[in-house]
Each structure stands twice: as structure tokens, then as C-alpha cells.
Amino acid sequence: MVFSTANVTSGMSVIQVSTQTGMGAIPYEGGTAFRVWAPFASAIYVAGNFNNWSITENLLAPENNGYWSVDVPGAKEGQNYRYVIQSPFIPSDSVWWRTDPYCKHVLDNDGGDGVIVTDQFDWGTNTFNMPVWNELVIYELHIASFNRSENKPGDLNSIIDKLGILKDLGINAIELMPIFGFPGEYSLGYNPAFPFDIESNYGDPGKFKNFVKKAHEFGIAVILDVVYNHFGDKELDYSLRRFDGWNQNNGDGIYFYNDQRVQTDFGPRPDYGRGEVRQYIRDNALMWLEEYQIDGLRFDSTINIRNIYGKNNEPVNDIPEGWSLMQWINNEIDSKMPWKITIAEDLQNNEWINRNTGSGGAGFDSQWGSFFYYSIFNAVVASTDSARNMYSVRDAILQRFETDAWKRVIYSENHDEVAEINHKVRLPEAIWHGNADSWFARKRSTLAAALVFTSPGIPMIFQGQEFLEWGNWSDSGTLDWSKKDKFSGIWDLYQSLIRLRRNWYNNTRGLRGQHVNVHHVNNNDKVIAFHRWDNGGLGDDVVVIINMGDRFYDRYSLGFPGGGTWWVRFNSDWNGYSPDFGNHSGYDTFANQSNPNDSDGMPFSANIGIGPYSVLILSQ
Template identity: 40%
Template sequence: MGATLHDGGCTFRVWAPHADAVAVKVWPAAAPVTAVLARDTAEGYGNACWSAFVPGVVAGTDYRYVVTDGARTTEHVDPVALSVVYPNWSPATRDDSDARGVVTGQAFVWASPFQAPGWRELVIYQLHVGTFAMGVPGGATTVSHLIGQLPYLQDLGVNAIQILPFTEFGSALSLGYNSVLPYAVERDYGTPDDVKRLVDAAHAHGLAVLVDVVYNHVNVDDGGRLLPYSLFAFDGWAPASNPCGIFFYGGDEMATPWGAPRPDYGRPEVRRWLRDNALLWLEEYRADGLRFDSTKCIRRRQGPCGDQCCGGDIGVGRNYGWELMQEITDAVEARQPWKITIAEDLDGDAALTARTSAGGAGFDAQWDASLGGAVRAALTQPDAAKVDLDAVAQAITGPLGSDPFARVIYVESHDEAKARRLPDAIAPGDAEGWHARKKSMLAAGVVFTAPGIPMLFQGYELLDWRPWSDVVPMDWSRAGRFAGHRRFHRDLIRARTNADGRTRGLCGSSVSVIGANPDTKVLAYHRWDQGAGADDVVVIANFSGTTFPSYQVGLPYPGTWYVRINSDASVYSDAGDFAATHCFDCVADLVAWDARPWSAAFGLGPYALVVLSR
């Protein structure tokens, strides 16, 4: 489908089942040329397509379809256009009435062979194109400008970036979740080749790239203004029961809390359109995985619960949204099984990551907010006696089934950062003070040492406390002002990825809670991969403001246990106000403690995290 270049010209093919005639208008020069398309067939679309070969068309040529249905003739941007231009647009007029697709070529030369890290070592950094590089002097809101910040991420130690959606949206600024044309790169962010250059550069810096895709709705308007380049009533068919046309549902299946309309998953052609979009990012752009926005709103109708999709299944007798997800994950599994698919569902439903052969949706992982939520609740609880360590311990062990790497865990995602960032929630009015710094480190420390795939949202490592939006750029001055805070997160990530070869247990799937003391508010847990004393790690987290000069902890094995991280260390304080509680390497004694045969005593600072290994 779409515009396919050949020697001497281009084939245009489009799905328009109700059209009486279709033509393509191309702009090889100032004046357009129109070519008539003939009825055609295409895999997945049956005989409802139209196509024609147009000689003389080259990469960079603008084009638009002219669709006739009865007495109605309208012009439309290609539903699979990879790039869009607006010849009449200016900042003053914002005239998008003459929107056109752009024929794109295959001339990009990839320079960086890449093997993504294994999912056990994966550490994700979630970022937004329009704000991540904006704060750099001379910074811009383009994917190309992101390339200049890749060394920063490489040095931080993350090995994957998850980019908020960057496909064409109708508003001047956006978080990315109001896409109008899911195949087209947002014009203000760059071109398809710019995205490829970003992916290639990320790979050269050892960073996998995960693309955030939105299939629960596709916008056709901007603040109530119908966008002339949207897919609204694409081929003229738009009955009162389904005014948005062939790509979308009508009735009570049309709306979602995040926008409307919802794609019509009941149509095999629409499912194919979305499936091929997912494969485009993985194959044409060489992305290393996909994050699927609000899969709950793909599989369920909007319900009475307000901002969630808690109604019935999408479809009558069949859940077509579920089938869409299965078709996409099956296609990825068949073609590039090493690439990760992640669902943002937030219902904790293990069926999302069950294999499709067992009736599951087939995702490799799903977002799990339970651990981050329990940690945030504990660290923002003003009454120390009410800190619920059991909730944190239960969330560490994971509710989503037997595979801990089937969940992505985090303190903040873009959603939490929009509402209220953790440092401000911890210490309102003093979000850069001692409590905010100590507790923010502890929160990240617990999440990054628990089983799962950890994720940071941009700026967390710099103690950014401002509510985030698409007009709040990264404050890069904080990289110097909070160098100690950043250093802690760098060291934490190195421990999580076993970069120094001493904390392999954090890459393992096993965890056992050693103790969750309701009186001291100290939580300890054991992590291992192969175990048997070979790669074991013990984590001690003090959720209290008390300093313990000598805190006894049960240990799984004898021998010397070395302190790999102590968040109370002075090097992590940017104000010289950490206690630097002495926490030394210790030899385990044959003294039973916490139901373990060995134990040792360690110094434990207030709100401190200590990571030990043999």
C-alpha cells in the first residue's frame, strides 16, 4: 500500500472500498499532474484497492488522492504516507488545507550494526522528542537534535530509549498521543530519514530504540476543528451510524477517554493497516521494540469509570481488539522474535503476556505500576508508623505471573510526571531538599533492584520536580547542580546491568524477601540468577529516617559480603548533608537471623539503600 518507487516512476495503491473513482494528484513541479487509478487487489485488502503506475515520479514528490463517491469528490493524504508537507502553512496562518503526502525513497545507508541487550539487562529511558533536547543552548525540538544528547544517555548507563509517539499530530505541541496519521513522522520533528539517523546513532551509542505506538484511537480533529488531512470519511462512506468512515468504529465503540475515533478492529483491512504500521517501525526504521499505548482501550469499550476503558469487549461475540493485538505480536514473533513488544494496560492481567497459542495477547512484557505505586505511597506517607512495607515487599515479588521480566517497572512514567513528580510529592515546597533527594534515590534504588525491566522518565536522575508537559524542557543545568544525584543513578544502573561483573543477581529472575520489619521500617531481599552462592545480591532498604550504626541482616550464604552501593555515601549528596553512615564489607557469621543461617551487621543511614554481593 502507499507510494512505492520503481525505476522510472512510482506505483500508488490505496484502500477505498466504497469509492466510485480514485485518482492521484502528484506535484513533480509547481503544477500538479493527475493520474487515474484502476481497481486492484492487495494482500490483506482484497479487491477493494485502487492502483496505478505513474512515470516520472521520484523521491520527494508531493502527492494526494482524489476520491469520488457519487456526487462527492474529496482529496486526502495517503493513510500510509510516511511524511506530510503543508505548502500553505505558516506560523501566522497555520493553514493545513493543502496537506500532501511525500514520496519517500530507500536511499538511507545504515552504518551501525546492532544487537539489542537481552531483556534481563534492559534498562529503559523514556523521553519526549519535543522537550528532551529543547533545554540545550540552541536546542530544537527535532529527532536530529536528540542525537547530540545520546552521549549523555550512554554515560548514564541506560541501554534503551523509549520515545513518546512522534507521528503526525494536529496541534502545535503535543505529548504525541493525538496522532492523525500513524505512518507519518511529525513534520516539526523531522523526516523519515531523520528518524533513521537517530536510530542508527542510538545503535552506535549502544542504545536500543523502542517506539511508542497508539492504536486505541486516531484523531481526526484538533480542538473540535476537523483536520482536512485526516482519515475522516476517507472514501465517502459515512452513514449517520458511523460518521467517521471506513477506518473507524461508530456508536459506543467509537470513543475512548484519550480521544476519538477508535479504529474499527472488526475490519480485517484496518487490522492489517495497524499491523503493517507496527512492522514498519521494526523493519523499515530498525527499531528494537514497541510500546503499545493503553491496550485496555484496544480491547474494551469506554465504561462508567471515567478515564478508563472498563466497558465490554470490542466487538460482538469476538474481541476484535484482542485479535488485533494477537495478529501484531504473532507477526513480530514470526519475523523478528528478538524484538520486544510491551503493553501499557495497567490492569495486571497475565493474559496480556501469555502466548497467543494459549489465548493470550502475546506481548513480551507489560507496564506494572504496582511497585512504583507502593514505593511512592511509602515515601510520601507523612506518618512513619503507617508506612506499609508489606505492600512494597509484595510488589517486589511481582503479581504478573512467573516471568519477572514480563513487566516494566518504574517510579515515574510520563503520566506520573504530568500529575506530580516524586520530589515535589515527598517535600512540597522543598523538592530539592534533603528528604526529597534521599527518598527519590531510595525509590529508584528499590525499583532498579527488584525483578523486572526498569525504566526512568527523563529528568528523574536530575531530581527534576516540575510537573512535566510538552512545554517543559529538560533543565540541563541540573546535570551540574545535581551531579551527585546523577552519579547515584549511574552507579545504580551499572549495578542493575552488572556492568562491573559483581551484581549478576540483579539480572536474574529470582527474589526472596529476607525481612520487612514493621518496627524499624527496614526491608531486605535476596536476588540471584543461578544462585548457590555464585551471583547472589542482597538489598537493604531503610524506609525510616533513623540511622542504624549496626543493623543485623540475615544472609543466604557465608563469606565476605561487599558493599557495592550505599546511597548514604557523601559522593551522592549535592549539599554535603548526607550522614555518610559507615557501611563496611562484612564476613557473615554463623548466627541465625531472619530465618537465614548466616548474618552480619551493616551501618544503615536514614532513607538509605545498600546493595551487597559476594
């Protein structure tokens, strides 16, 4: 971004544009510079604590490119400010107060005052290394509802209080739902008013940096959900909408499209074709990764960035500049911080989302795997065993984008699929409404968990799954942490699965590998088995057997990739996970050489024992 060195005369004094670089409030020694984009303004003043809120004292100079700036000696960190804009599109007798779009801390309960923030924080000397994609285990978390106390929403400090517990569970990445400022006390986070701002109920920039630092000290990466498919909130008269008064076609102003492309189901769509708006979104993405040192971004609803109506395979309604914006951001991240992950929520099973930009792809490292979710959800929620389609389960295990297993994030719950606002419920509740703590709900929901942690892909769980949270989730609710003790065995089951997924004991490395072979599909008896491996061999080859039927087997024969003894590393029917689980013997077994025609095409075969609605994980 190039800034001009123009100046303007105000009264008898010449006001020069700032020589400081950057946007918004830019503290320097002895004062603060202010720079804002407002191409249709005729004059702009900055008012705040530093000038007793004078609306005529600190006039910004035009840079002759739509940007305005000024240095204000004496303005300092912690002081409040806002812009006062004059424009041909604003009545001359109106005082047009606007919040700085680049402001990093907005007092939304105080009329939209911005706060001057400095980028000064002691990050310490510890170095955090982001886990590689095939080692990630993600925990999706909503700040307000994760660990609230009394009648107050949870905040960043309340998460810090639970970091030790999450580390003990085994997760190594937290995906935070959006933290952008929003009106009111509660929100899912998908109604962003100011994308550079941190919601005041959650904390401020210093508290967020402290949270990231503490998470890193626990070995936990931080991934942030960002919302770029729409901006603005019609409840706020000081938001990005009609920022400098201009509103072609009675639209939402300079930050937004002013034709049919503006409309989404959630709010006005930014104008991805306008250079200043593209820069704004790009600056936002890099700020979180660089200044706040987070480890990745999950882009909300990319389908609504790339298509007017949020539809796949409708090229006539595509938004090419939305696609190129995502490419630009991903290219910048890859060139500066290639170890940091970007994840798309596209939900269209579109391989081009993950393809590299050189071949025309959007360049995301991974995307949410909705195909996996719906296939597994339908299998475990079906009310009768006969309705479970093991071929759909097979296809969910095998599906991937291009040849890379880690280009999909897989899950059996996420915030959208359990939200009260969407009339959805948690998986145990969906299995048996009103009886989510029943044997059937516990057994079948943990089948889904086992598939998440043993199938190729980056596994993710939603807060509370690990202790059987049920009902539905809302932004104003809270997790029932008493269930962690009540269903401590379910917690242990999740912990066991996560440790095996991460090769904790150095005998299940195959669960981190690219390779999978679903070699046994018995749709009549609802049994499926698959082989996972990285390089193969002892400590690497893993066989997963899943019984989705309500019957047990003392001797069930199937194929194995290698001969010799196979040890049971996990048996979900163990009564240590729940006293009413059957503890059916999932015994260690010996695989003998056999005719591949009689053993699922595998060179060896063995007998196993398995309980109803149960999972075995074996390795050598």
C-alpha cells in the same frame, strides 16, 4: 494482500492497475505507483508536483476489492501529492482532497500534502545486538522537551547530541514517546493523525533512520511508543476520518467502528474487525521494526484496544477482534524478529497480556507495572514514617506476571504520572511540594530509584529523573540540563545503580536473575531486606537493605544467604552523592552461621550499619 489486475478506460486510454506491491506511494525506476483503499469511492485521482496538481490527469484504476492503484511515470522521491476522491457520499461540486493514509512524510503545515519517500538509507556495516530482557535499562524520552534550544522544540538531531551522555549514564534502551504526525507544534504524541508519518517538527524518515543508526552505534536500543487504540484528529479535515466520504450513522468512516465501539476518551477507535484496517495497523507495526530497524514497540493503552470502555473484567464489553489483532501482530514479530520486544501499557495487572497466544494470551513480552509504581510511590510520598507500609513495598518487589520477572517494566516515574496535563508532578515535588531539592525529597526519591533498579523487572526512568528534575512535565517545556551539574551527585547515584543492575563489575549478577526472597520486613522500624540471585554463589548473590525511616543504625542484625564477608557495593548515604548526606557507615560485614528461626529464615546472619532513608547493596 492480493491485488487485482483490473483496468479502467479513461477517455481513449486504458488505465491499468499497478503491478507494484505495497501501499501508499511506491517508487520504482522511472516513476511511482500509488495504491489506496477507498471502497466507497467512484473515482480517485492522484495530484502532485509531477502533474502540476491536476485533479483530472492521473486516474487510479479499481482493483475490484476496494483498492485503487496506478503507475505514474515521472513521479519521484521528494515530490508532494494528495488524492482527489469522488464518491456518492461527497457533493459532486466538491473537490475532496485527502492525504494518503500510508504516507511516511506529511507536511502538516501545508494542508496535508504527502511526500514521496524511498526506502534508501546507508545503515553501514555495524551490527547491533538487542540486549536480552534481563539486561535492559530503559530511558523514556519525549523528543520535543528532551533537549530543546531557544524557542524551538527539540528534534531527532537534538537527541543525538546527548547520546554520549545517556550511554555514560548506563542506559541501553530509549523508549521514544509517539512520533506520529500531529497538528500544531506541541503534543504528548497521543493524538495521531497519520500513524505512518513522522512528525515534521521532529524530522523526516531519513533523520529518524539516522537517529536509530546513531543510537545503535552507542549501543542503545530504540523502542517506539505506538498508538493503535484511536486514530484521527478532528482538527484536521484531511485526516483518516470519513476518508472516502462514507459515514454510516454519522460516524467517522471506513477506518473506524460505526457503532458504540467507536468512542474512546481520546478519539475514534479503529475498526479492528475490518480486514483492511487490521492490515493497516499490522503494516504499521512491522514498518517501524523492519524499515526503520527499531528494536521494540510499546503499545499505548491496550485496555482500550480490548475493551469498549477501557475496563478490565467486563467481558460483555470486550472487543475480541482487538485482542486477536494484538495476537496477530505479536505472532508476526515473534516469527520474524523474536529478539525485538513488545510492551503493553495495559495498567490492569492482567497476566493474559503476557501469556503466549497459543494459550489464548495476547503475546506481549512485557507490560508496564502499575502495581509496582503505586506501591512504591505511596511509600516514599507518605508524609510520616508511620504511614509507610513495608508490606506493600514487599508485595511490589515480589509481584510478577506468571513466573517471569521480565514480563513487567517497573518505574517510579513515567510521562503520565508527572504530566501537567494530568495535574501530576515529579516524584521529588510530590514528596515535598515547593521543596523538591530538599534533603527529604532527595533521600526518599532515591529510595524509589534504588527499588526500581534492584527489584525483579525491566527498570525504566523518565527523562530528567537522573538529575532530580522537579515540578511537572509538559510537552512544551524542556529539561533543565543545568541540574545535571547542580546535582551531579544524584546523577552519579543513578549511574552507580544502573551499573550494579547491569552487573558492570561482575559482582552483582543476581540483580539480573529471576529469583528474589524478601526475607526481612520490619514494619515498625521501616526496614526491608531482600535477596536477589541468578544461579547463586560468589559474584551472584546480592542482598539489598532499605531503610525507609528517618533514623540511622550502627548495628542492625538480619539474615544473609551465605556465610563469610559481604562487601558493600552501594551506600546511598555516601556524601559523594550529596554533601549533606550523612555518610553513615555502611560497612562490609561478616555473616556467621545462625539459627534460621533467629535470622529471617536464612542460614546466616550479620550486622549492618545504615543511614536514614538509605539503601545498601551487598554482595560477595
